[in-house]
Amino acid sequence: MEIGKRSSNPYVPKHLRRKCTPIESPITSSKAANAYAETYGVYDTKALVSELCKQFYGLGWVLGTGGSVSVKVFDDKEPKSDQLIVMSPSGVQKERMMPEDMYVLSSDGVVLSTPRSKSYPYNSPKCSECTPLFLQAYKIRNAGAVIHSHGIESCLVTMLRPLMKEFRIKHMEMIKGIEGHGYHDELVIPIIENTAKEGELIDSFTEAIRSYPKSTAVLVRNHGVYIWGETWISAKTQAECYHYLFDAAVKLHQLGLDWPSTPGNDTICSVNTVRGLSLNLLRGVRSCIFIGIDITHVSYLSDALCSLAIHKLVSMFRSQRYTLQLRLFDDVPKALQMWHASGIKVYIFSGYCRKVQQFLFHHTNFGDLRKYLSGFFEGNAKDRRSFKEIFLTVGVDNPADILYVTDNLEEANDAEAAGTGGSVSIKVHDFTKSNSDQLIVMSPSGVQKERMVPEDMYVLSSNGVVLLTPLPKPYPYKFPKCSECTPLFLQAYKIRKAGAVIYSHGIEACLVTTIRPLMKEFRVILSSINVYA
Numbered sequence: 001m002e003i004g005k006r007s008s009n010p011y012v013p014k015h016l017r018r019k020c021t022p023i024e025s026p027i028t029s030s031k032a033a034n035a036y037a038e039t040y041g042v043y044d045t046k047a048l049v050s051e052l053c054k055q056f057y058g059l060g061w062v063l064g065t066g067g068s069v070s071v072k073v074f075d076d077k078e079p080k081s082d083q084l085i086v087m088s089p090s091g092v093q094k095e096r097m098m099p100e101d102m103y104v105l106s107s108d109g110v111v112l113s114t115p116r117s118k119s120y121p122y123n124s125p126k127c128s129e130c131t132p133l134f135l136q137a138y139k140i141r142n143a144g145a146v147i148h149s150h151g152i153e154s155c156l157v158t159m160l161r162p163l164m165k166e167f168r169i170k171h172m173e174m175i176k177g178i179e180g181h182g183y184h185d186e187l188v189i190p191i192i193e194n195t196a197k198e199g200e201l202i203d204s205f206t207e208a209i210r211s212y213p214k215s216t217a218v219l220v221r222n223h224g225v226y227i228w229g230e231t232w233i234s235a236k237t238q239a240e241c242y243h244y245l246f247d248a249a250v251k252l253h254q255l256g257l258d259w260p261s262t263p264g265n266d267t268i269c270s271v272n273t274v275r276g277l278s279l280n281l282l283r284g285v286r287s288c289i290f291i292g293i294d295i296t297h298v299s300y301l302s303d304a305l306c307s308l309a310i311h312k313l314v315s316m317f318r319s320q321r322y323t324l325q326l327r328l329f330d331d332v333p334k335a336l337q338m339w340h341a342s343g344i345k346v347y348i349f350s351g352y353c354r355k356v357q358q359f360l361f362h363h364t365n366f367g368d369l370r371k372y373l374s375g376f377f378e379g380n381a382k383d384r385r386s387f388k389e390i391f392l393t394v395g396v397d398n399p400a401d402i403l404y405v406t407d408n409l410e411e412a413n414d415a416e417a418a419g420t421g422g423s424v425s426i427k428v429h430d431f432t433k434s435n436s437d438q439l440i441v442m443s444p445s446g447v448q449k450e451r452m453v454p455e456d457m458y459v460l461s462s463n464g465v466v467l468l469t470p471l472p473k474p475y476p477y478k479f480p481k482c483s484e485c486t487p488l489f490l491q492a493y494k495i496r497k498a499g500a501v502i503y504s505h506g507i508e509a510c511l512v513t514t515i516r517p518l519m520k521e522f523r524v525i526l527s528s529i530n531v532y533a
């Protein structure tokens with residue numbers, strides 16, 4: 001393991017990463033191994049496990065010191081089977097966990113780092129009793145993270161049919177969230193019998209893992225569930241889906257319904273992928289980027305000024321009678337900064353004279369951004385000569401090395417025809433356009449929704465063309481993909497002129513369709529609650 005060259009652990013969300021100097025010595029002894037166990041890659045994972053403990057406490061999975069969480073320390077130079085393991089301690093209040101409370105183990109279970117003892121009334125630290133079981137999931141299934149939950153649903157679901165050695169469920173959309181399963185698959189999870197001590201589960205647990213190679217969970221009767229995944233994201237996502245399905249089974253049982261025979265709707269078609277332009281700004285090498293600007297980006301003190309010529313506005317501004325500001329969306333300065341830092345030259349291209357362009361980028365809502373710009377060009381996207389002039393001036397051999405960025409699809413097509421390597425809109429909100437012309441912001445597919453930030457969103461034109469794709473994140477995050485719900489959302493926007501659409505997997509929304517399997521409508525009468533469309 002080479003330590004000195006280690007960069008911050010991309011496996012862990014950015015806000016949890018620690019900035020500190022890595023330890024320089026390679027691991028040659030157990031002392032060095034202990035030193036490695038304190039590097040920031042390990043610290044980041046400790047921070048992640050303590051954050052997950054808090055989150056899982058909120059979900060009721062690790063109440064009363066029950067349950068446990070463990071994640072491998074990602075290291076792209078080591079096979080996963082050799083990577084270190086961070087483990088929550090035994091008998092602790094999970095919602096109060098801090099990174100320094102965590103244990104670090106070698107891949108074969110040797111404790112490399114023990115948390116410091118705390119004064120009375122805390123017990124002296126002890127590694128989780130789940131350790132031997134976690135190690136089996138790591139070893140046999142090559143897991144990247146293992147979660148043990150005491151969530152009440154996972155306990156109750158094993159009690160409904162005390163003689164059953166398996167939990168089975170089908171015809172539930174959330175089954176798709178379990179690795180290796182589709183909507184039409186039946187989910188089967190082994191149930192093992194509880195023992196007085198967690199460690200005594202080891203034989204039946206190991207046998208269950210081996211006998212159910214498709215399962216990524218083992219239920220422990222009257223106790224809880226063990227869940228693992230290739231990465232912490234996969235383990236967590238699956239854990240959420242498993243708990244949802246256990247909850248659904250318990251509720252269906254309460255309703256007197258037999259959950260495995262829940263009828264499905266096999267007529268649902270698979271959704272089409274969205275056609276259109278999906279261009280990621282970081283994909284492919286570009287030597288320079290051109291940004292087209294037009295009047296829609298400029299906000300004025302008074303709407304009445306909108307129709308005035310930009311030159312006049314500038315002179316009015318100079319006369320100090322009005323305030324003029326180039327209003328940019330939050331991600332614009334970030335993008336400019338990022339491109340600038342990575343050596344990409346960014347130019348402004350606009351029908352406005354260069355003086356005006358400079359003036360606007362001098363006075364933005366993020367201050368003077370001219371330092372990120374390499375030049376200003378005046379021209380018309382329709383005029384090929386403008387582009388020829390640009391190619392000559394900036395000195396690119398291949399016009400495809402230029403990325404032309406605009407909020408105007410027509411202009412983008414003109415630029416592309418002139419040979420620039422594609423086009424993408426940054427963002428635009430044109431208040432003059434009607435509702436049906438407005439852009440759509442869409443959450444991405446297969447993501448942890450509670451961790452979403454504005455930069456993770458897709459931007460689509462009103463007819464479903466993807467105009468802006470979020471940047472990819474490092475492992476273990478998946479490559480961005482637009483929501484599978486997109487075609488359905490577009491219908492609600494188009495047919496109902498909706499301003500927003502929400503698609504919920506709320507368990508109530510699911511169960512209400514199951515109660516009367518043959519009914520094609522949900523109706524409420526004589527109720528004090530009215531359902532509004």
Ligand SMILES: CSC[C@@H](O)[C@@H](O)C(=O)COP(=O)(O)O
Pocket residue numbers: 064065066067068088089090091092127128129130148150198
């Ligand atoms: C409520 S105590 C539960 C424990 O005995 C055990 O089942 C458990 O899940 C947690 O083990 P721990 O050793 O605290 O990590």
Ligand SMILES: [Zn+2]
Pocket residue numbers: 066067148150198223224
């Ligand atoms: Zn337990």
